[in-house]
Amino acid sequence: MEKKCKEQLSLALKGSIIRNETLDELKPLLWYGLTDGAVVHLESIGKDSIKKIESLNKLLEYLKRKKSYIPCYAVRKEQNLCNSSAIGEKMNDLVVSSRQKHNGMSWSKKGSLGLATITAIKRNKENDKWFETKCLDFKLVA
Numbered sequence: 001m002e003k004k005c006k007e008q009l010s011l012a013l014k015g016s017i018i019r020n021e022t023l024d025e026l027k028p029l030l031w032y033g034l035t036d037g038a039v040v041h042l043e044s045i046g047k048d049s050i051k052k053i054e055s056l057n058k059l060l061e062y063l064k065r066k067k068s069y070i071p072c073y074a075v076r077k078e079q080n081l082c083n084s085s086a087i088g089e090k091m092n093d094l095v096v097s098s099r100q101k102h103n104g105m106s107w108s109k110k111g112s113l114g115l116a117t118i119t120a121i122k123r124n125k126e127n128d129k130w131f132e133t134k135c136l137d138f139k140l141v142a
Helices: 002-012 016-031 035-043 053-065 073-078 086-100 109-123 127-133
Strands: none
Touching: 002 016, 002 053, 016 035, 016 073, 035 053, 086 109, 109 127
16 A cells, blocks of 8 residues: 555655645555545645646545555554465465466356456365365464
8 A cells, every 4th residue: 555655645745745744644544444534635735836636536436446445454464464465465465366367268257257256266275075065164374
């Protein structure tokens, strides 16, 4: 989240001082999951500080679109939960990317989802159960 904000603010604002000040004000809002506050703060940036409005709008649209997926990172930290997408990214690499990217193939959304589903079932050793009963065991892993 910080990286995304830093990149877009670098493109949107005039100078690193303004960018860093804005980022310093934005980070606590996002840490506590206060996406609406972050949007209000970004919308209040003076026009004289903006170099590229399209980049600022791109960040605003991203925050609005992803609002329901942006957690309160402070609570997650308190509960010793992961605040990184590294595990999800690695699983995507194992389940989707290694098979569907860089092989000169193109995939429809439906075909990609189907292949990813079957690959995930196989990786989780649930294939026998799925093909026999059409049921899966869902287990949370800490």
